[in-house]
Each structure stands twice: as structure tokens, then as C-alpha cells.
Amino acid sequence: MTGRPSYNFFVLILAVFLAAAAPVTFDREVRPILAANCYQCHGPDGESRKGDLRLDVEAEARPVLKEVLARITHADPDERMPPVKSGKKLSATEIATLRRWIEQGAKWEQHWSLKPLRRPVAPKLPSPQADWARNPIDLFIRAKHSEIGVAPSAEADNRTLIRRMTFDLTGLPPMPAEIAAFNKAADADRDQAIVALADRLLASPRYGERWGRHWLDVVKYADTCGYDKDKLRPNAWPYRDYVIRSFNENKPYARFVQEQIAGDTLFPGTADGILGLGFIAAGPWDFIGHVEVSESKIDGRVARHIDRDEMVSNTLNTFTSATIQCARCHDHKFDPYTQKHYYSLQSVFAAVDRANRPYTATPELAKRKAVLTARVADYKKQLAALDAEMKKEGGAAMVALDKKIAALRPKAKLKSKRPEFGYHSLIVKNPRTVKWVQVDLGATRGVKQVVLRACHDEYAGIGGGFGFPVRFKVEGAATADFKSPVMLVDQTQADFPNPNIAPVAFVVDAKVRFLRVTATVLAERKNDYMLALAELEARSATGQNVAAKAKVTSPDSIQAPPRWRRTNLTDGHFPIAVDATAIAALQAAQSERTVLLAKLQTPERKAKRQKLQTDLSNAEAELKKIPAGQMVYAAATQFKTQGNFKPTGGKPREIKVLHRGNILQPRDAVRPGTLPIFAKENFEFNLPANHPETARRAALAQWITRADNPLTWRSIVNRIWLWHFGQGIVETPNDFGRMGLPPSHPELLDWLAVEFRDSGGRFKHLHKLIVTSSTYRQASLGDKNFEKIDANNRTLWRMNRRRLEAEELRDAILATSGALNETPGGPGYYLFVLEKTAHSPHYEYYKFNPADPKSHRRSVYRFIVRSQPDPFMTTLDCADSSQSTPKRDETLTALQALSLLNNKFTLHMAGQFAERIKKESKTLKGQIRRAHQLITGRPPTVKEVASLHAYAQKHGLPNLCRVLFNLSEFTYVD
Numbered sequence: 010m011t012g013r014p015s016y017n018f019f020v021l022i023l024a025v026f027l028a029a030a031a032p033v034t035f036d037r038e039v040r041p042i043l044a045a046n047c048y049q050c051h052g053p054d055g056e057s058r059k060g061d062l063r064l065d066v067e068a069e070a071r072p073v074l075k076e077v078l079a080r081i082t083h084a085d086p087d088e089r090m091p092p093v094k095s096g097k098k099l100s101a102t103e104i105a106t107l108r109r110w111i112e113q114g115a116k117w118e119q120h121w122s123l124k125p126l127r128r129p130v131a132p133k134l135p136s137p138q139a140d141w142a143r144n145p146i147d148l149f150i151r152a153k154h155s156e157i158g159v160a161p162s163a164e165a166d167n168r169t170l171i172r173r174m175t176f177d178l179t180g181l182p183p184m185p186a187e188i189a190a191f192n193k194a195a196d197a198d199r200d201q202a203i204v205a206l207a208d209r210l211l212a213s214p215r216y217g218e219r220w221g222r223h224w225l226d227v228v229k230y231a232d233t234c235g236y237d238k239d240k241l242r243p244n245a246w247p248y249r250d251y252v253i254r255s256f257n258e259n260k261p262y263a264r265f266v267q268e269q270i271a272g273d274t275l276f277p278g279t280a281d282g283i284l285g286l287g288f289i290a291a292g293p294w295d296f297i298g299h300v301e302v303s304e305s306k307i308d309g310r311v312a313r314h315i316d317r318d319e320m321v322s323n324t325l326n327t328f329t330s331a332t333i334q335c336a337r338c339h340d341h342k343f344d345p346y347t348q349k350h351y352y353s354l355q356s357v358f359a360a361v362d363r364a365n366r367p368y369t370a371t372p373e374l375a376k377r378k379a380v381l382t383a384r385v386a387d388y389k390k391q392l393a394a395l396d397a398e399m400k401k402e403g404g405a406a407m408v409a410l411d412k413k414i415a416a417l418r419p420k421a422k423l424k425s426k427r428p429e430f431g432y433h434s435l436i437v438k439n440p441r442t443v444k445w446v447q448v449d450l451g452a453t454r455g456v457k458q459v460v461l462r463a464c465h466d467e468y469a470g471i472g473g474g475f476g477f478p479v480r481f482k483v484e485g486a487a488t489a490d491f492k493s494p495v496m497l498v499d500q501t502q503a504d505f506p507n508p509n510i511a512p513v514a515f516v517v518d519a520k521v522r523f524l525r526v527t528a529t530v531l532a533e534r535k536n537d538y539m540l541a542l543a544e545l546e547a548r549s550a551t552g553q554n555v556a557a558k559a560k561v562t563s564p565d566s567i568q569a570p571p572r573w574r575r576t577n578l579t580d581g582h583f584p585i586a587v588d589a590t591a592i593a594a595l596q597a598a599q600s601e602r603t604v605l606l607a608k609l610q611t612p613e614r615k616a617k618r619q620k621l622q623t624d625l626s627n628a629e630a631e632l633k634k635i636p637a638g639q640m641v642y643a644a645a646t647q648f649k650t651q652g653n654f655k656p657t658g659g660k661p662r663e664i665k666v667l668h669r670g671n672i673l674q675p676r677d678a679v680r681p682g683t684l685p686i687f688a689k690e691n692f693e694f695n696l697p698a699n700h701p702e703t704a705r706r707a708a709l710a711q712w713i714t715r716a717d718n719p720l721t722w723r724s725i726v727n728r729i730w731l732w733h734f735g736q737g738i739v740e741t742p743n744d745f746g747r748m749g750l751p752p753s754h755p756e757l758l759d760w761l762a763v764e765f766r767d768s769g770g771r772f773k774h775l776h777k778l779i780v781t782s783s784t785y786r787q788a789s790l791g792d793k794n795f796e797k798i799d800a801n802n803r804t805l806w807r808m809n810r811r812r813l814e815a816e817e818l819r820d821a822i823l824a825t826s827g828a829l830n831e832t833p834g835g836p837g838y839y840l841f842v843l844e845k846t847a848h849s850p851h852y853e854y855y856k857f858n859p860a861d862p863k864s865h866r867r868s869v870y871r872f873i874v875r876s877q878p879d880p881f882m883t884t885l886d887c888a889d890s891s892q893s894t895p896k897r898d899e900t901l902t903a904l905q906a907l908s909l910l911n912n913k914f915t916l917h918m919a920g921q922f923a924e925r926i927k928k929e930s931k932t933l934k935g936q937i938r939r940a941h942q943l944i945t946g947r948p949p950t951v952k953e954v955a956s957l958h959a960y961a962q963k964h965g966l967p968n969l970c971r972v973l974f975n976l977s978e979f980t981y982v983d
Contacts (some may be wrong), residue, residue, distance in 0.1 A: 012934055015948060019823040029611060032113060032116075032818050033106060033109050033110040033113055033116075034118065035110070035116060035117055036118050036120065036121070036610040036747075037119040038106050038110070038752075039106065039107065039110050040747065042099065042103045042106065042107060043065070044065075044342075044343065044545050046091050046097050046099055047062065047064045047077075047090075047091065047101075048065055048342065049095075051063055051064040051065075052064065052065045052342065058241055064077065065530050066345075067117040069534070071115060071117070072113055073087060073389045074111050074857070075111065077090070078104075078107055078516060080187070081099055081104060081107070082104060086326070088279035089310075090346060093941075098895065099805065100856060101576070102418060104783075119668070120344075120746070120747060120759065121751060121752065121755060122330070122719060122720055122723060122745035122746070122749075123686055123719060123720070124719060125717065125719060126717065126719045126722060126723070126759060126762055126763055127759065127763070128217075128759070128760060128763040128764070128767075129756040129760050131145040131149060131757055132148050132151075132152035132756075133148075134148060134151055134152060134155070138152075138154075138155060139151075139420060139742060142783060143200075143781065143782055143783045144755065144778055144781070144782055145760060145764075146760075146761075146779065146782045146784055147776060147782050147783045149747065149754055149756055149757035150754070150758065150784045150805055151806070153753075153804045154804055154806055157798055157804060158798055159444070159792075159795040159798055159799055159804060159806040160795070160806065161783065161784070161787055161806055161807075162787040162789075162790060162792070162806060162808070163787070163788050163790075164783070164786050164787065164788065164789045165786055165787060165788045165789070165808065165983065166193060166788075167188075167192050167195050167199075168188060168192075168392055168946050168947055169788065169789075169983045170203065170786060171183050171187065171188055171191045171206060172188075172944075172946050172982060172983075173808070173982050174203075174206055174207065174210060174983065175187070175210060176813065176817060176821075176982050177211055177733060177982075178207070178210040178211060178213075178219060178220075178256050178776065178780070179213055179215035179216055179218070179219050179827075180215065180218060180219035180222070180814075180816060180817045180820055180867075180869075181215055181219075181820055181821065181824050182821045182824060182825065182946070183944070183946060184824075185942045185946070186942065187335065189205060191813075194206075200781075203780075203781055203786070204777075204781055207776070207777050207780050207844070207926075208777075208779055211549075211773045211776060211777065212555070213499075214257055214833060215831075215867075216256065216257060217252075217253040217254060217255075217256035217257030218253055218833070218867050218869045219817075219869075220256045220732070220772070221249070221252040221253035221255075221256050221869060222816055222868075222869045223260070223728075223732050224252050224256070225249060225252060225291075225869070226888040226893075226894040226895065226897070227326075227327050227728070227743075227893055227894065227895050228288055228291045228292070228323060228327055228893070229247070229291055229292040229293070229323060229890055229891065229892065229893055229894075230248070230291045230873070230890060231245070231291075231293075231769055231873040231874065231875045231890035231891075232245045232246065232872045232873050232874065233873070233874050233875050233876070234293065234294045234295075234296050234875070235293035235875035235876060235890075235891050236293060236294070236295045236296060236297065236298075236876075236958040237293065237295075237296070237297055237849065238296045238297060238848065238849045238850075239296075239849065239850060239874065239875055239876040240296050240850065240858045241843075241846070241850060242642045243836065244365050244639070244641055244642045245290075245291075245641075245642045245868075246638040246834075246835065246837050247284050247287065247639065247640075247641040248284055248286075248287020248288065248290075248291065248642070248643065248837050249287075249837075249869070249870075250833075250834045250835070251281060251284035251285060251287065253833070253834070253869070254350075255268075255281070256772060259771050259772060259773045261769050261771060262714075262765070262770030262771075262772070263714040263770050264276075264723060264770075265285075265713070266328055266710060266713055266714050266721070267285075267287065267710040267714055267771075268281050268282055268284075268285030268286075269287075269288035269289070270285075270286075270288070270289070270709055270713070271322065271703060271706035271707040271708050271709070271710040272284075272285040272286055272943075273286060273703060274602070274701075274703035274704070274706065274707050275707055275710060275711075277300040280368050280369055280371075283366065283367075283368035283369075283641060283643060284368055284394075284641050284643070286366075286641075286643035286644040286645075287326070287641055287642060287643045288323075288324075288327075288679050289320055289323075289361060289363070289643065290322070290363035290364075290546035290642050290643050290644055290645075291356070292319045292320075292323050292534035292891075293319065293875060293891050294316065294363050295312045295315070295316065297312075298311070298312025298315075298316075298651040299312055299313065299316070299362075299653070299654045300315075300636045300651050300653055300654045301652055301653065302653060303653045304653065304655075304763075305441075307672065307673070309653065310412055310672050311672050313488065313662075314667075314672055316362075316363070317353070317355045317358050317359065317664075318337055320358045320361075320644075321333060321334065321351070321354045321355055321357075321358065321787070322334035324354075324709070324891065325354065325684070326743045326893055327893070328713050328721055328724065328725075329377075329684070329713060329718070329720035329721055329724055329745070330720060330723075330724040330727070330739075330741075330742060330744060330745040330749075331344070331346070331684060331720060331744075331745065332344070332743070332744050332746055332747065332749075333346055333350070333351055333354060333684065334351075336348050336350060336665075336672030337351055337668065337670045338667075338669050339670075341746075342684075343746060343747040343748050344746040344748075345685060346684060346685070347678075348666050348667075349666055349679055350682065350683070350684055350685060350692060352664050352665065352666045352679045353664075353679045353680060353681055353682030353683065353692065353693060353960055354681075354682070354683060354684075354709075355664050355679075355703065356661065356664040356679050356680065356681040356682070357681045357683075357705045357706055357708075357709050357808075358644075358705075358706070359661035359662045359663075359681075359702070359705075360646050360657045360659055360660060360661040360662065360702035360705075361370070361644040361645065361646055361657075361662050361702070361706075362644070362645060362646070362648070362654070362657070363642065363643075363644065363645070364642070364643075364645040364648035364654075364656070365641070365642055365643075365645070365648060366640065366641060366643050366645040366647070366648060367639070367640055368639060368640075368641055370633075374635050377635060378632065378635050381628055381631055381632040382632065384628045385625060385632065386628055386647065387626045388404075388621050388624055388625040388628065389625065391621050392503065392618065392621050392622070392625070395614060395617065395618060396503060397691075398614075399606060399609045399610070399614065402609055403605055403606075403609060404468045406605060407602070407605060408606065410598055410601060410602045411602075413594075413598045414595065414598050414599060414602065417591050417594055417595040417598060418595065420510060428576055429462075429464060429465045429543045429545065429582060429583050430464055430466065430571075430572040430573055431462075431464050431541060431542050431543035431544060431573070431577040431578050431583075432477065432540075432541060432542050432561065432563065432566060432573070432575055432577060432578040433464075433539065433540075433541045433566060433567040433569075433573040434446070434531075434539050434540040434541070434563065434565055434566055434567070434576075435539070435565040435566065435567060436534060436537040436538065436539045437531070437537060437538050437539070438534065438537055438538070439538065439633070440479070440530055440531045441529065441530055441531075441537045441626070441629075441630070442531060442538065443527060443528070443529060444478075444524055444527070444528045444531060444539070444540040444563075444564075444565075445526060445527040445528070445541070445563065445564070446526055446542065446545075446549070446561065446563040446566075446578065447491075447520065447523055447525035447526070447559075447561070447562055447563070448491070448523070448524050448526060448545055448556050448560065448561050448562075448564070448573070448578065448579055449489065449523055449559055449560040449562070449888060450521070450522050450523070450524065450547065450555050450556060450559055450560040451522070452522060453487065453520055453521065453522045453523070454484065454520065454521070454547065454549065454555045455519075455520050455549055455550060456497075456517055456518075456519050456520070456521060456524070456549065456555065457515055457516070457517065457518060457548055457549060457550050458514055458515065458516055458517060458546075458547075458548040458596075458600070459483050459497060459498060459514070459515045459545075459546070459547055459548075460512050460513065460514045460515075460522065460544075460545075460546035460547075460548065460596065461477075461483075461508075461512070461514075461526065461542060461544075461545060461546075462475040462512045462513075462542065462544035462545075462546070462583040463475065463476070463507070463509065463510065463511075463513075463541075463542065463543060464476055464477075464510050464541045464542065464543040465510060465543070467600045473508075473509040473510035474507040474508060474509040474510070475541055476532045476534070476539055476540055476541020476542070477505075477507055477508060477532055477541070477542070478505070478526075478528035478529075478530065478532060478540055479504050479505060479528075479530040479531065479532055480495065480500055480501045480502075480503070480504060480505060480528070480529045480530035480532060481498075481500050481501065481505065481527060481528045481529060481530075482498060482499050482500060482501050482526075482527050483497045483498035483515065483517075483521065483524065483525070483526050483527075484496055484497060484522055484524070484525050485497050485519045485521030485527070486521060486522070486523045487521065487522055487523070488521055488522075488523065489524060489562070491523065494525070495519055495521060496599050496680075497515070497517040497519055497524075498515045498558070498603075500518065501529045501530075502618050502619075502622060504530070507532075511595060512583070512595075513596075513598060513599065514595075514596030514597070514599055514600055514605060514700040515600055515603065516600035516601075516603070524545065524547055524556065526545060528540040528544065541573075542578060543577070543578075543582070543583045544578060544579070544580075544581070544582070544583040545578050546581060554581075556579050557579060557581055558579055558580070558581075559579045560576070561575040561576060561578045561579055563575060567847075569847055575714070590699055596704075636644060644706075646658060646659040646702060648657070657702075659702050659703075660702070660703070661699065661702050663678055664678065664679055665677060665678045665679065666679060680693045680694070680696075681693070681694050681696065681705040681708065681709075681753065683708075683709055683712050684720075686716075686718070686719070686720065694708040694709075694712075696708065711973075715865075716766060719762075720745060722762035722763070722765060722766045723739075723745065723758055723759070723762045724745065725762075726758065726761040726765050726775065727739050727742055727758060727760075727763045728742055728895060729765075729772070729775055729776070729779070730761065730779070731777075731895065731896055733779050733780070733785065734785075734805065734808075734809055735809040735811050736801075736802075736803070736809065736896075737895075737896070738752045738753055738754050738755075738757060738758045738761075739751070739752045739753075739758070740753075742895035742896060743893055743895050753803045753804065756803075759875065761775070764778070784805055785808070786808075787805075787806075787807050787808045788807065788808060788983070789807055789808040789809065789810040789983045790807060791807065792806070792807070795807075808983070810982070810983050811899065811981065811982055812899055812901070812980055812981050812982075813980055813982065814885075814886070814887075814897060815868070815882045815883075815885035815886060815887035816867070816868035816869060816887070817884075817886075818885055818980060819868045819881075819882070819914070820867050820868055821979070822914075822915060822918050822974060823865055823867075823918065825922060825943050825944060825979075826918045826919075826921040826922040826925060826970075827921065827922070827925040828862075828865045828918065828921045829865060829866075829867070830862065830865045830866045831867070832866055833867075833870075834870070835870070837864060837870055837871055837872030838863050838864050838870060838871055838872060839857070839864070839871075839872050839874065840854060840857055840864055840871055840872070840879055841853055841856070841857050841872075841874070841877075841879075842856035842857055844973040851877075852874045852877045854877075854879060854880055854881075859913050859914040859916075859917040859918075860917055868882075873890050875890050875891050878890070879913060881908055881912050883907055884902075884904055884908045885905060885908070886898045886899060886900055906975055909971075909974050909975050909980075910971050910972075910974075910975060915974055916967075916971070918970075918974075919967045919968070919970040919971045919974065920967045920970075922940065922973075923966040923967040923969075923970050925964070926939045926940045926943075933958060933961060933962070933966075934954060934958055936961075936966065937949065937954055937957045937958055937961060937969070938954065940969070940970060940973055941957070941973065943953075944973045944974075944978070944979045945978040945979060946978075957969060957972075960972065
């Protein structure tokens with residue numbers, strides 16, 4: 010067909026012209042071309058860089074851009090770049106893009122997340138778009154709607170909104186009475202009712218439990234260590250409670266961050282300054298690599314290197330959304346971070362490890378603790394003076410005995426390092442718990458000597474003397490009940506030195522059938538106490554051990570054969586000495602010293618000792634009542650050595666850049682520093698030569714919380730937005746680098762960041778802005794036309810519907826059933842039966858009884874296991890505590906429905922729910938109406954009542970409650 014050119018042809022020509030004239034954006038158009046084709050040889054990796062040319066740095070690339078373009082378009086294949094042998098070749102379109110970019114001045118944009126923070130002016134919209142907005146958030150959202158051709162959804166109804174806000178802010182369902190009160194208030198003034206609802210929910214202690222759980226997802230909190238043995242962390246929970254309390258107190262975000270990195274030095278004398286350091290220790294930790302392997306060995310060094318890597322990556326991912334861990338083995342391929350930056354950050358944590366450390370709850374308690382500690386020290390000093398007085402009175406005989414014992418001890422050594430075990434009591438938390446074990450000699454026997462032999466445990470380098478009592482007594486009796494005991498040995502008035510591998514012998518003279526060893530002060534194990542003995546011998550006048558193979562009884566014991574069991578106490582197995590003569594001489598000398606001391610113990614001295622001992626015991630007991638005695642698993646430089654795991658004492662390990670991340674290829678040493686995001690500032694911290702290790706962490710904490718740090722403030726408001734709407738403004742919340750996704754609403758992100766920062770970093774201020782906005786108040790109903798334009802709802806033209814998270818669902822079942830115990834804080838409760846803790850703990854979930862009322866607390870307080878997570882919670886997409894989880898997966902599977910129907914927890918709660926509604930309504934139909942209202946927040950229709958009534962009559966009320974737990978109206982929030 011001939012004639013005039015078509016309209017479409019002119020449109021095409023115009024489009025091409027406009028495209029050619031449009032500014033080329035570096036981040037979206039140019040950088041991907043250079044990264045795909047040039048960075049392999051001319052990028053950040055110094056090892057693979059060719060010709061000493063970098064095209065990823067503006068200062069180095071700009072002077073040679075025209076030459077680069079010439080080489081890319083060169084006719085000679087030998088001169089063309091990329092080389093032919095690389096298999097890479099730029100397309101004509103890519104070459105045209107580069108040419109236009111250079112012609113337009115080669116504007117080199119700063120990456121969006123590193124741009125300085127400034128408060129954008131909210132868009133000015135015409136009416137009626139502007140009328141929809143209730144605050145600046147809505148203006149930014151509505152402007153984007155207009156830009157792509159969508160419109161906001163209608164406002165959600167009252168029931169949907171109170172259910173959404175209550176779950177969102179507290180993680181629990183609203184009760185029918187609360188819904189009714191909200192409906193009444195909304196009829197009078199809906200806007201004011203929503204504001205009042207937000208205020209009430211934010212003031213609830215349940216708020217911190219909900220939002221604290223979000224934070225714990227990100228920082229990888231759990232109550233076990235992970236890795237092979239997955240040992241328990243019984244003192245991790247104070248950090249969890251600290252997080253919850255910080256949200257409830259509306260703590261300024263800058264302080265919240267600083268406490269978690271350097272609270273011990275920035276806020277000395279405060280409990281939160283120590284508790285916050287649980288953040289550094291929150292992630293997984295290799296028990297074997299630290300405790301069982303020496304730091305001098307390669308595996309030990311690797312374990313500690315990986316541990317510091319976890320600290321660095323968790324800190325930078327959490328607070329700045331920066332993936333610095335990519336620079337562990339090479340310079341970052343896309344972001345401006347080198348290996349030197351990475352290892353400078355490792356240097357910040359070079360002196361700290363994960364361990365238990367004590368904390369004091371309040372300044373008042375700290376002062377009381379100091380007074381009692383001084384009092385205890387004084388009593389001990391007086392007791393020591395009394396001992397010295399008796400020793401002095403003992404004269405030359407005492408001096409000679411002490412010298413003789415000291416000389417004999419080194420000769421009493423093990424022939425081999427083989428372990429010797431025996432009797433082991435159950436562990437307790439109080440060292441003054443009385444523990445005893447006794448033997449039956451079978452008949453009345455003459456006993457001239459009692460010998461106690463300590464255990465030798467080779468595990469993790471524990472060694473000899475394990476579990477030997479600090480204070481004890483040995484008694485004899487004619488009957489097993491010890492109604493008329495005879496004191497044979499009394500070592501209860503002073504601490505007995507641990508004998509290590511040497512036997513402890515006492516000269517006695519008694520005719521008894523039963524012998525009992527009673528420990529009045531127990532040996533410390535880790536942070537608990539117990540009694541252990543390898544062998545108890547009772548020797549006759551002829552030297553025969555009349556206790557050999559004797560029957561052993563005790564109120565409790567650990568039975569873990571062949572290592573630990575009662576019968577081991579009299580089995581004749583114990584550490585064998587090299588020099589039997591030396592051992593016999595040592596036993597005789599110790600017995601002689603005991604007899605001499607008894608002669609020197611006058612009635613006056615005995616009374617004085619008893620008075621001092623009573624005062625000491627009372628002071629120590631009062632001291633132990635102070636919560637400051639609690640421990641928190643946190644970053645520490647001082648702690649008790651455990652096998653090969655030893656504290657640094659605050660002396661930082663030397664950190665060097667590792668070639669390709671290989672521990673065997675160290676390069677230059679580094680100084681502590683951070684990311685190079687401020688162009689005119691040195692990334693290394695300006696610290697004096699002899700600075701304390703705390704100064705390093707303080708410098709990092711203060712750098713992160715700088716008011717002009719663009720990463721910090723953008724990162725946290727993006728997380729808050731994500732946890733409200735189910736998606737972040739940036740969809741990669743832990744990666745604000747070039748491999749992450751750009752923000753859907755960059756101006757809104759910056760406005761929120763500045764607003765949050767300038768309002769003091771108060772979470773509740775931002776929550777209230779969000780939940781009272783028109784954006785948040787939208788219904789979640791779809792629109793076919795808008796779904797074609799924005800299927801993923803990135804512009805929030807409707808509210809996102811979501812399924813309840815695992816903890817929300819479990820807590821909602823507890824609350825609806827009337828079983829929820831809202832007691833806050835404290836050690837985590839078990840949803841399993843704990844077995845075989847001596848080596849690798851077993852967490853047996855199938856053995857647990859869900860009727861246990863201790864487990865009916867909120868799910869944030871449960872004991873979380875890394876290697877064996879709760880199967881029910883995992884099925885419901887609970888976060889993996891070994892990974893940072895800023896956004897949880899949301900799946901829909903048949904297994905979830907089956908779990909909600911048949912898991913023994915829901916079966917039990919269905920019974921509880923049925924009992925509740927029976928008490929609250931007398932008729933079956935009344936019970937059904939009440940149950941439905943509790944589950945969905947609305948009364949059932951006539952048709953629903955009829956259907957549910959028929960089901961309940963056939964299958965029973967508990968089975969009906971199981972069905973209700975599976976309703977979408979219960980498991981989803983619109």
C-alpha cells in the first residue's frame with residue numbers, strides 16, 4: 010500500500026529520538042554493562058586485575074573512558090576489548106549506551122544508599138488525591154499511584170482494622186469485647202478511635218514481645234550454640250528480655266544500637282550496658298572449634314576466624330544492611346569495600362568472645378553487692394587469720410608437716426592420663442546445697458582409715474579433682490538412716506584444697522556398718538555445682554579395703570554408664586600413682602596434720618570460727634539473692650577457662666588481611682576501622698596506640714549511630730516498613746549494596762529515615778504514623794486492572810494480606826483457648842524433653858506433654874534450639890535461628906493444615922477451647938456462636954451456625970474447635 014507514512018511510524022521515530030536524548034543513568038544502565046564485561050579484569054579484585062586499570066572507581070576510570078570505548082569498538086580482534094578468548098562481547102545497544110553516556114558527560118552517580126540523607130519535600134497533589142492523605146506517608150504513596158495509573162483501595166472495615174492493628178502491634182488477636190468497644194468508638198469518630206487504639210496497643214507490654222521477636226529474627230537469637238554439639242546457652246535469655254524491654258520502653262534507637270555493640274564502655278554501671286552485648290554473642294558458635302581445639306592449631310584458628318566473621322557480618326548486616334562479609338576472601342565485587350576494610354572491622358572484635366558474664370540489675374543493687382562483697386572478703390580474712398594463728402601455734406611440727414606434704418604432692422602423679430569416673434550427683438545452682446553418698450559395708454567393720462579419691466575427667470581438658478567437695482564431712486553409723494552418726498572427718502569449717510589426682514586419706518578409729526560422705530559446699534562445674542568422687546575406701550587395721558564392691562546409695566545421681574554411676578564409687582578403679590610409697594606417705598602426713606589441727610582447736614576458737622562461718626554464710630546467701638549475680642551470654646573478655654577456650658583479658662588478637670580468606674596466608678596487619686562511606690574521612694579509627702579494646706567497639710557504635718550515616722537510618726525504617734506491610738521499600742532488607750534491589754519509593758524512604766532520626770529514634774512515633782495513615786488503613790481486596798499494572802503491589806494500592814507467623818498463630822490458639830499465660834521474661838520454657846546433655850544434647854519434641862502449663866506462655870519466651878528446631882513451628886515457617894531472617898517465608902502447604910488439625914498441641918488446645926466455651930455458654934448453639942466470635946472476631950451467620958451445629962453434634966465440640974483453628978479468617982490477617 011502506498012501513501013503517507015503511517016502514524017505508528019512517526020511514533021516509532023519519536024520514541025527513538027526521545028530515547029537517544031534521555032539522560033543515561035549510571036546505576037541502571039552503565040554499571041551493569043561494565044560489571045558484566047569489564048570488572049573481571051578491571052574491577053575491585055586486585056588479584057585478577059589486568060594492566061593496573063580500574064573501571065569501578067570514578068577517579069581512575071574517567072580519564073580513560075574514551076580510550077576504553079575505542080578499544081571496545083576496535084576493528085582489530087587482537088586490540089578489541091573484552092578479549093575474544095573471554096567469550097564476552099558488547100551488543101550494539103550496549104555500545105550505544107556507553108557512547109551516549111560519555112557524550113553526556115559520563116555522570117558517575119553515587120549509589121542510592123550512600124547518598125547523604127536529606128528530608129524530601131512531600132509531593133503536592135491535586136484534589137481529590139491530596140484529600141486521601143492523612144500524613145506525608147500517604148502523599149508519597151499516592152503520587153506513585155498516579156505515576157503508574159493505579160488508585161488506592163477502599164478503607165478496611167472496623168473488624169479488619171482492629172484485627173490487623175492488634176496482631177501487627179502485639180501479635181495477639183483482639184477479644185470480642187475489644188472489638189465491640191472499638192466499633193462503638195469508631196461510630197462516634199473513626200479517626201480518633203484509630204489513634205486511641207494505636208496508643209493503647211503501643212502502651213501494652215505485649216507490643217515489645219511482638220516487635221522484639223522481629224529483632225531477634227534478624228540477629229539470629231537462639232538458646233543453643235548450633236554446630237555439631239549444639240550445647241545449651243542457659244544464660245542467653247536476659248538478652249532476649251532486654252530487647253523486649255527496650256521496645257516497650259521506646260528506647261532511642263541510637264542508644265539501642267550502642268548498647269548492643271559497646272554498652273559496657275559507653276554506659277558503664279548499667280545493666281542494659283552489659284545485657285545489650287548479648288547481640289554480639291547471639292549467633293551460632295562452634296563449641297568443638299573453641300573448647301576442644303586449641304587456638305594454636307589450624308582448626309582452632311579457623312573457628313575463631315569464622316566466629317569474628319559472624320560478629321562482623323551480623324553487626325553490619327543488622328545495623329547498616331551492608332554485605333561486608335563478601336570482602337572476606339577478596340575485595341567486594343560490586344560495593345566499595347576492600348579486604349582491608351573487612352579485616353579492619355574484624356579487628357574491632359579481636360578481643361571479645363562469646364561467654365557468660367555477670368551483670369547488675371540497678372545501681373542500688375550494685376552498691377549493695379559491693380557492701381556484701383567487702384563483708385564476705387573481711388569474714389574470709391578473719392577465718393584465714395584464725396587458721397594462721399593455729400598454724401603458728403602448731404610450731405615446728407606444723408611447719409615440718411606442711412613442707413613434707415608440699416614435697417610429696419608432686420610425686421603423687423598419675424601413671425597415665427586415662428580418665429577415671431565414679432559417682433556424680435545431679436547439678437544444682439546453689440553451692441551450699443547439701444549432697445551426700447553412702448556405702449554399706451555389709452556388716453559392722455573396724456575402720457582405721459578413710460580414703461577419698463577424686464575423679465579425673467579428660468573431657469575438654471577438665472583434668473583431675475573434678476567434683477571434689479569444697480567442704481565436707483565423713484560420718485559412720487550402725488543404721489542406714491544415720492539417726493546416731495559418729496563424726497569421723499570434719500572438713501566443714503574451711504575450704505579443703507582440691508587434691509587434683511592425689512588421694513586424700515584420714516586416720517579414723519570406728520566400728521561402723523555405714524559410711525556417708527556429705528558435701529556442705531559443692532564444687533563448681535561451669536555455672537552450676539555438683540559432687541563427684543571416683544572412689545571411697547575404708548581400710549581396716551590390716552590395710553584391707555572393706556568398702557570394696559560395697560552397695561552405694563544416694564538421694565540422687567547421674568546415671569550415665571560406664572562413666573558415671575553409683576557403683577563406680579566402690580569398684581576399685583581410680584587414678585594409679587607412679588610412686589605408691591609417696592602416696593602412702595602423703596596420706597599419712599595429711600592424717601597427722603588433721604590430728605594436730607584437732608588438738609589446736611580450742612573451744613574459744615571453735616566458737617569464733619562457727620560465728621564467722623555463720624556470718625559468712627549469711628552474707629554469701631544474701632549476696633546470691635541479688636539479681637546482679639545473674640549471668641548473660643554476651644561479648645566478654647573475662648570468663649572462666651573452658652578446655653582450650655581461654656579469655657583474652659582484653660588484649661586484642663592481631664588481625665591481618667588473609668589472602669583469599671586463607672588462615673595460612675596472612676598478609677599485612679590492620680588497624681580497627683569501618684566502611685569508607687564518608688569520602689573525606691579515614692576509614693580507620695583515630696585511636697591512641699595503647700587504647701583499651703572497648704575503645705574499638707565504642708568507635709564503631711558511635712560511627713554507626715552518626716546522624717549523617719545514611720545506611721543506618723535507611724536500614725531501620727525499611728525494616729519497620731517491612732514488618733508493617735509485609736514488604737520493604739527496599740526488598741533486600743539486609744543488602745543495600747549494588748547487588749540488592751533499589752527502593753520502590755526512594756523519597757519516602759528518606760523522609761521516613763529523617764523523620765525517625767529527628768524524632769529521637771523512637772519506634773512508637775513511627776509506628777503511629779504508619780498505622781494511622783490512609784495507606785495502612787486500606788482494604789486488601791484485589792483489582793484485576795491494577796493487578797495487570799502492579800501485580801506485586803509494590804506501590805501499595807491495597808493492603809497486603811498475610812498469614813499469621815508461627816508465634817502469632819500459636820499464641821492466638823493459646824489466647825483463644827483461654828490458656829495463655831502472659832507472665833513475661835525469664836528462662837525459656839522447653840517444648841521438648843531434654844536428654845543426654847553430657848555430650849550432644851537431644852531435644853525430644855515428641856516426648857513433650859503440651860498440657861504442661863509452664864509451656865502456655867507466649868512463644869517468644871520458648872527455648873529455641875538451632876540444630877533441632879520445633880517441628881510444629883518450622884512447619885509454620887518459623888525463622889531459622891542460624892540465619893539472619895529479616896523477612897520470613899510465607900508458604901501454603903497441606904502439611905500446615907494437617908499440623909493445625911492433628912499436632913498434639915492443637916489437639917490439647919482444642920479440648921481447652923471446648924471447655925472454655927462450655928463455661929461461657931450453656932447451649933450448643935450458644936457455644937458455637939461464642940467460639941466463632943473468638944476465632945474470627947465476628948458473629949457467625951445463620952447458615953454457618955447450622956453447618957457448625959451439625960458437625961459438632963456428629964463429631965463433638967473439641968473436633969469443631971480443631972476445624973475453627975484451620976479457618977482462613979483465623980490464620981490470616983486482611
